[in-house]
Each structure stands twice: as structure tokens, then as C-alpha cells.
Amino acid sequence: MTKRIHFIGGGQMVEAIIRPLLAKQIVSKEQLTVADINTSRNVYLQETYQIQAQAEQEEALQQADILVIGVRPQDDLAAVAQELQQSKPEAVIVSIVAGVTIEKLEALLGVPRSIVRVIPNTLTDTGLGYSGASLNELAKQEEVDFFLTGFGKVMYVEERLIDVFTGYGVAGANYVYYFIESYTDAGVLAGLPREQAWTIALENTIGAAAMLKQTGKHPRELLDINNSAGGVGIHALYELNASDFAAGLQRSVLRAVQRTTELGEEGEK
Ligand SMILES: NC(=O)c1ccc[n+]([C@@H]2O[C@H](COP(=O)([O-])OP(=O)(O)OC[C@H]3O[C@@H](n4cnc5c(N)ncnc54)[C@H](OP(=O)(O)O)[C@@H]3O)[C@@H](O)[C@H]2O)c1
Known part of the structure; x- marks a missing residue:
């Protein structure tokens, strides 16, 4: 698999996803890029995982096949959506932002895109926990399966069940x-x-x-x-x-x- 994955935001959850992806060799470190707004966080990720991590992300955005929104719900999602306009139109957008619906993401992006809303499990290093994923009409499971199963198991659920999945499954x-x-x-x-x-x-x-x-x-x-x-x-x-x-x-x-x-x-x- 030679797909490129770019993470916007490189906090705790993104690190918990990156770690097993590399450890299980689902992707090589050359296939992963991260852009956090926090310089020390970029330095830490670069030194710990030898992946490219820097605030400047134009090239990474253009090359990625999967773009992961890994910021917090209260962060500037409109600015992230603006950045995403530089990405390939066929690239899949995966959001792990809790509480932000596919409808809201579609509105923020403003153009039709493949969107996958994911509630990642917190047992990523064991490979055993289930993440929940909901797809919009343009997204296909086969586009993201290898990525989502790289940090555990995945259950595709209707978006109306995402909160239940979170409180029951992920918690x-x-x-x-x-x-x-x-x-x-x-x-x-x-x-x-x-x-x-x-x-x-x-x-x-x-x-x-x-x-x-x-x-x-x-x-x-x-x-x-x-x-x-x-x-x-x-x-x-x-x-x-x-x-x-x-x-x-x-x-x-x-x-x-x-x-x-x-x-x-x-x-x-
Ligand atoms: N942790 C979990 O167990 C868990 C489980 C399921 C889902 N999630 C979801 O995962 C997401 C991340 O959570 P987390 O716990 O990993 O939070 P976190 O550790 O605070 O990470 C968020 C990172 O994104 C950076 N950031 C903020 N705005 C940005 C922007 N515009 N561009 C690039 N980077 C930006 C933050 O930098 P600054 O700190 O400098 O602002 C911070 O380093 C959240 O949406 C959360 O709902 C988390």
C-alpha cells in the first residue's frame, strides 16, 4: 500500500493512531505527514517517529490520499476546511473530531468530498479495540479500511448511532x-x-x-x-x-x- 496519509493536528489521539500504523508496518514513515500548529509538538513527532511534521503543509495536503482532521472540536475547523481546499478532490477526508457531524463537515468544506467520520478507539496499540466509522454518500469503505484497521478493528455504523458507539464502545x-x-x-x-x-x-x-x-x-x-x-x-x-x-x-x-x-x-x- 503506497497511499499517503496527512494528519492536520498532531495531538494525543493522532499519535495513538500513528504509533501502531508504523509499528505494524501498515505504512512506512515516508507515507505519513503531520501538521500541528504547535512547533514543539511537530519537533516531538519528527524526533520520535522520524516522520515529516511541520506547520507548513501545502505539499503534504496536495499529495495525500487520506487527510485526517485531528484537531479538537473547539479548534478553528473553518480554517482547517480552508486548508483542505488545497488537497486532491478525490482524496478522502477522515475526521476524528468528536461531536462534529458529516453534515457540518460538508457545510464547512463547501464542495462535494468523500468524508468518513471516525470515533477512534483508545486501545490502538493492542489492535483489539473497535473504532466506529460513518461514511457520507461519496465515501467508500475500501478507501479507508487499511487505514482504520491499522489501529484496531473497525465497525461501520449509521451516523445516528455514533454517540451510542462512543458511550458504549469507545468508552x-x-x-x-x-x-x-x-x-x-x-x-x-x-x-x-x-x-x-x-x-x-x-x-x-x-x-x-x-x-x-x-x-x-x-x-x-x-x-x-x-x-x-x-x-x-x-x-x-x-x-x-x-x-x-x-x-x-x-x-x-x-x-x-x-x-x-x-x-x-x-x-x-
Ligand atoms: N483522546 C481521545 O481519547 C480521543 C478519542 C476519540 C476522539 N478524539 C478526538 O480526537 C481529536 C484530538 O483529540 P486529542 O485528545 O488528540 O487533542 P490534543 O492532544 O489537544 O491534540 C490536538 C492538537 O491539534 C493542534 N491544533 C489545534 N488547531 C490546529 C490547527 N488549526 N491546525 C493544526 N493543528 C492544530 C493542537 O495544538 P495546540 O495544543 O497548540 O492548540 C494540538 O496539538 C479531538 O477532536 C477529539 O474529539 C480523541
Whole structure:
């Protein structure tokens, strides 16, 4: 793959995307360029990844096949859209800017362009997290697949589901981090040294997920196998049910989705 990818904005999320793209050799460093308005950020990216990173971006804009808008929602998106007018008309524009709709991007660009709105996952280095992507009418999956799968997995969703995808999917690692922390604390509470409790919590989480994937069984089937009559498992489960565990998690996801929408609406004002 010899496509060129240019990033406008080179902050934390863009770096988290660049790192696995290079590490997995999805692209070579010659294929990547970045333009941040912050000189020290450009210097850092250039020194760390040996990629061209500089505020001057005319040539990079003209050569790129994929142009990634990596600035924050509150940054000057109109100025970025103005810069993008120098790019090849057939190049795809990928926006990772949270809360900014395809409709708004189309209005800012002013001319018909292939646009892909992406909510990138935060597990990019593992290759396991799902990013969510929505396409406008001109964009095609095959144009961006290699790029999006270079930093994880990708699920193409209707744009109306992007906030749900964000609060449920992209925020998803947080729920699991918190579960593992709480589970570890439970082991310590019961008397295990923290290091042992941590190791068991981590391995059980990975192992249980692998079991579900390998067997294709519903969690209830595996719970039934583990929960003998009057035994340890069913007693533990009774307390978990009484603790509002499932509803608490579900309320947490709904709040995350709602907050995503609120932030998008605040950005509109
Ligand atoms: N971090 C995440 O977990 C995450 C997850 C999903 C989506 N996102 C999205 O990713 C985007 C970037 O987030 P981030 O966390 O990476 O933010 P960040 O670290 O603050 O990076 C943004 C960078 O863009 C630069 N910048 C601002 N305006 C610019 C312009 N006109 N041209 C070129 N560079 C410009 C900023 O420079 P200055 O600091 O000097 O202004 C900064 O270095 C956001 O839109 C966010 O919604 C982030």
C-alpha cells in the first residue's frame, strides 16, 4: 500500500493512531505527514517517529490520499476546511473530531468530498479495540479500511448511532478497567495480597473473554456450568444481583451516551 496519509493536528489521539500504523508496518514513515500548529509538538513527532511534521503543509495536503482532521472540536475547523481546499478532490477526508457531524463537515468544506467520520478507539496499540466509522454518500469503505484497521478493528455504523458507539464502545475499556480494579479490591478484601489478586483478576478477565469467543456460548450457559446447586457460584451471583450490578452498568453506559450527545450539542453553539 503506497497511499499517503496527512494528519492536520498532531495531538494525543493522532499519535495513538500513528504509533501502531508504523509499528505494524501498515505504512512506512515516508507515507505519513503531520501538521500541528504547535512547533514543539511537530519537533516531538519528527524526533520520535522520524516522520515529516511541520506547520507548513501545502505539499503534504496536495499529495495525500487520506487527510485526517485531528484537531479538537473547539479548534478553528473553518480554517482547517480552508486548508483542505488545497488537497486532491478525490482524496478522502477522515475526521476524528468528536461531536462534529458529516453534515457540518460538508457545510464547512463547501464542495462535494468523500468524508468518513471516525470515533477512534483508545486501545490502538493492542489492535483489539473497535473504532466506529460513518461514511457520507461519496465515501467508500475500501478507501479507508487499511487505514482504520491499522489501529484496531473497525465497525461501520449509521451516523445516528455514533454517540451510542462512543458511550458504549469507545468508552468500553473504562468499564472493564473499573471492573478489574473492583474485582482486585475484592480479592484483597478477602485476604489475598494485592499482586496475586491483580494477577488473578487480569487472567480471569482475559480467560473468560477467550472462553466466550472460543465456545461461542452465551454467558448464561457458562454460568450454568459453573453454578452447582447451592454452591459457591450461585451464592456469589445472588449478592451481585442484589447489588444492582447490571442496572448500575447499564445506567453508566446510558449516561456516557447522553454526555456524548450533550458535548456534541455544546460544540454546535
Ligand atoms: N483522546 C481521545 O481519547 C480521543 C478519542 C476519540 C476522539 N478524539 C478526538 O480526537 C481529536 C484530538 O483529540 P486529542 O485528545 O488528540 O487533542 P490534543 O492532544 O489537544 O491534540 C490536538 C492538537 O491539534 C493542534 N491544533 C489545534 N488547531 C490546529 C490547527 N488549526 N491546525 C493544526 N493543528 C492544530 C493542537 O495544538 P495546540 O495544543 O497548540 O492548540 C494540538 O496539538 C479531538 O477532536 C477529539 O474529539 C480523541
